[in-house]
Amino acid sequence: MAFETIHGIVIKYSDYKESDRILSVLTVEQGFITLTARGCRKKSSQLAAACEICTYSEFVIYSRCGILNVSTASVLESFYPIREDYNKFESAEQVLHMTRILTCLTHSWDDAFKLCYHTLSYIAYTDNNPIDLELCFAVKFLKLAGYEPKLVNCVLCGKDLRREKELRFSKAMGGAMCNYCGTGSRVVAPLTLEAVRRMLNLPLTDMGKVRLPEHTRKELETIIYEYAEYNLEQTVKIREL
Numbered sequence: 001m002a003f004e005t006i007h008g009i010v011i012k013y014s015d016y017k018e019s020d021r022i023l024s025v026l027t028v029e030q031g032f033i034t035l036t037a038r039g040c041r042k043k044s045s046q047l048a049a050a051c052e053i054c055t056y057s058e059f060v061i062y063s064r065c066g067i068l069n070v071s072t073a074s075v076l077e078s079f080y081p082i083r084e085d086y087n088k089f090e091s092a093e094q095v096l097h098m099t100r101i102l103t104c105l106t107h108s109w110d111d112a113f114k115l116c117y118h119t120l121s122y123i124a125y126t127d128n129n130p131i132d133l134e135l136c137f138a139v140k141f142l143k144l145a146g147y148e149p150k151l152v153n154c155v156l157c158g159k160d161l162r163r164e165k166e167l168r169f170s171k172a173m174g175g176a177m178c179n180y181c182g183t184g185s186r187v188v189a190p191l192t193l194e195a196v197r198r199m200l201n202l203p204l205t206d207m208g209k210v211r212l213p214e215h216t217r218k219e220l221e222t223i224i225y226e227y228a229e230y231n232l233e234q235t236v237k238i239r240e241l
């Protein structure tokens with residue numbers, strides 16, 4: 001039997017039989033894969049900690065009858081503070097959900113892995129509002145998925161919007177609009193669009209700089225998830241707004 005060592009983040013799991021678990025893991029080596037961890041829910045199991053959701057683990061795996069099984073596993077990063085803080089946990093769950101969607105939409109799992117890993121690290125180990133980090137993830141997620149909203153010029157007339165004070169945002173038209181073209185669409189503050197523009201280009205190592213004013217956070221949360229759900233045609237937001 002050939003064994004292989006892989007490294008990945010547990011994105012989701014479902015319990016199976018008495019003590020088994022089916023894991024959905026985003027790996028560095030093979031992208032998104034499904035693993036069966038036999039007996040990992042037994043109290044004595046050495047696999048238990050490494051098979052928890054939102055854990056970055058090393059897995060030694062083998063294939064039998066076309067199913068990938070975990071032989072041994074160890075925790076590389078548990079993002080432990082996420083488990084102790086409900087707000088951090090909620091945002092991390094949202095990030096994992098979007099990561100799962102992203103792996104279905106793109107083959108560049110390398111970028112998806114890096115984005116997910118960095119975001120979870122910042123949620124765990126900084127005092128940033130976890131929703132700000134989650135929103136930064138969501139903006140970058142749209143870019144990687146190929147649905148980056150247009151924000152500099154009006155999507156209809158092409159007018160440069162960077163000095164405009166009255167702006168609109170249309171999920172159906174693919175981005176920002178001037179007040180004239182966007183009549184009937186959602187009103188959006190210039191600062192909110194500026195925040196999205198900056199997040200799109202922000203290096204992952206600078207995510208700790210994302211600190212949004214309350215009004216911007218609320219507005220961005222509404223427009224970004226509305227936009228994502230409309231364009232991806234699926235549920236993106238799992239937490240109540």
Ligand SMILES: [Zn+2]
Nearest residue numbers: 154157178181
């Ligand atoms: Zn216009």
